[in-house]
Each structure stands twice: as structure tokens, then as C-alpha cells.
Amino acid sequence: MVHTDLTTRAPLPGAGTSDPSGLEVRDVVVRYGGDARRDPGTTAVAGVSFDVAPGDVLALLGPSGCGKSSLLRAVAGLEPVVAGSVRFAGSDLGGIPVHRRGFGLMFQEGQLFPHRDVAGNVAYGISGLPRGDRDERVRELLDVVGLAGYERRATTTLSGGERQRVALARSLAPRPRLLLLDEPLSALDRGLRERLALDLGGVLRATGTTAVFVTHDHDEAFTVADTVAVMDAGELLQVAHPEDLWRAPASRRVAEFLGYQAFVPLRELSTAHPSRLPSGAERSRDGSLAVGPRGLRVVVPGSADGVPGRVPGGGADAAHGGAVRAVWPGVVVGSVFRRGTTEVTLDVVLPGSAAPARVVAVADASDPATSGTRDWAAGDQLEVALDRSGCAVVPA
């Protein structure tokens, strides 16, 4: 459970009460360069507060350059904290050097020692243990990361994914009271990253490790973490459990970063069937409907899904299955078949905007009108229908 500080800043969505036995970050500022008189330098982290309770995994998620790594490095003690504080288990870590914080670190490139074999790498931080205990711990950790029996392998013979597993085992070996991971999977290809993200989440939970995990990939953050903190331009925008974050982004900026692709002012949608809109829509007439990556479905004009009596140009919203019956015409830009679904890119003029928005709509495989129709060409006319299960409401 992650909590945010309520005392010095406006309450952040997802805020709660503090647990002093874990990590407490309060109003932390990290700045590079500059001088006291003329040059203010670069403020990479602009007063961030969050907590991580023992055993929890927090993902710091945000675009490149938003300050994630700087914040992580400040927690580690690798960057000076210009203002604010970092505490762990109730103790202020100001002035405590990196190696005396009891934290583990893992980076994008595992940086294994090439002259040591796998066991030698994993055992690096526990050389003080008696031989038998050390061997047992190495065996146990290699088992946890799915590399049982790899002790004597040279690290130069490992794949990228195996190397990162060894690096993870090495960073867990001394039982760090906090593990800090900076984009540990981003050097790997997509398929491997997805598999390893699942494994990483499993390993951190199985070992009860308290961790802060930096990533720019929201799928990865959602897979690995109990709680996700969304960062932008040095500030935290929202801290929430993955499902809550996805269901209720606190702002359009958060929604955009999560991959919501278009925004329709709620006042532009008919009030005829408010119960068909995502929960909260009927209470937030000033907000927008955020359309997620699965928030639009392809409708073939004239198909069974086409609505007799539909208002031309969109806007009708008769209840129909899971969809809000808001249907708008679009011009196909292209389509791809991915993971069993056809994704069609179209230009659609959505309500509340004069210019066409480029959106992706999915063809429903269970819909006879659209399944199997994979050869839509640029310029074809289609329609898109909102699917409320793929939409969220965001404040204006």
C-alpha cells in the first residue's frame, strides 16, 4: 500500500495515511547544475512525496526525461536531495551514503562481472556468509528466478533475459530492505520483456521484497507493481493501484500517458442513456470521455450493428449490448492484424472537435459483420462505435 503526503501539498489522487516502517519520501527536490545567483539549473524532481509500505512494489511511471531515474537515484543516495527528505523505517537517510542504506540496485544493463560465473555473480553481495549458507542462498535464488542449475555457467554465454535474471538474483541475495530497479527490462525485446515482467512481479512477491521500479512502459508497470505513481515534468500526477488508475485517470494528461487515444466532451454525448456511459459520467457533465485503446469498435455501415434511425454524423446512443450507441463515420488509414484482432486506424471527426482525430478501432472477432474482414484499404468508409468498457471519465 502506497500513501502520499497530505501535509504540504494538495492531496494527490490515491493518497492515504503513512506507514513509518517503510519508505517515506517527502517533498524531494533534485536539481542539476546551476549556481546560486544566476542559473537555476535543471529541476529534475520538483517536490515529490510518496510512501511504500513493507512488501509493496511501487512503479514510477512516466515519459522520458520526467525525472524518474533522478528520483530513484535520490532515494538510493546517488544524487543529493536539494530539499525534502527520504526516510526508511523511521530513520532519516540524509547524509547516509549509498552503501550504508541497505538498499539493492538493479539497472537496465545488469552489469554482471564477466570474470565470475553465475554463482560468483549472485554471491557477490553475500561473501561474508559461511560457504554452505552462501551456496544454499545462491541455489535458492537461481531457483526463484528460473535458472536452477546455472551456477557454473559463464555469464558471457547467457542470453539478455538470463543475464537480467542473474542480476535480479544478485541484487536480492543480500536481502535488501528496499530494492530499486531502474528500467531493468527495457534493453530486452518486447516478447521477452512481457514474460520477464510477469516473472519479476512474481519474484518480488514471492520474496516479500519492498521495491521501487522505474519504467516508461505502462503495461510493465501494471504487471509488476502493486501501486503505480505517474510522473510528469518532475511531479507526481497520480498514485493508485493499477486497476483504479486505469478506470479513473485523474487528468487528461494521465489518461494520455496510459494510452487513452481520444477525448469526447461529455456534454456532446446524449443524455438519453446515461447508465450506458462509464460510471461517473452522468455526474461529471463537465468532464470528458477518455477513449481507451479498446474503446472503439469498427461498425460496417449497413450491418446488423448499424442502427436504423441513427443520427447521421454520429451522436445517437441507443443502448446496444456493451456499447454506448454513439456511432461516427470514419475514413480508413490502414489496418493490421495483431494478436487475433484486426486493428483499424481511421480518421474520425469526434463530437466537440472540428478536426478529424486519428484513432484505432478494433474489429470484434465475434461479430460476423467485421470478423474476417482484414483487408480494409486506405480511403474505405467505416463507422466506429464507442464501447463503454474501454472508456473512462476524466475531469475537464
Ligand SMILES: Nc1ncnc2c1ncn2[C@@H]1O[C@H](COP(=O)(O)OP(=O)(O)OP(=O)(O)O)[C@@H](O)[C@H]1O
Ligand atoms: N547528470 C545530469 N546533469 C544534468 N541534467 C540531468 C542529469 N541527469 C538528468 N538530467 C536531466 O534531468 C531531467 C530528468 O532526467 P531523468 O533521467 O531523471 O528522467 P527519466 O524520467 O528517468 O528519463 P529516461 O526515462 O529517459 O531515463 C532531464 O531533463 C535530464 O536531462
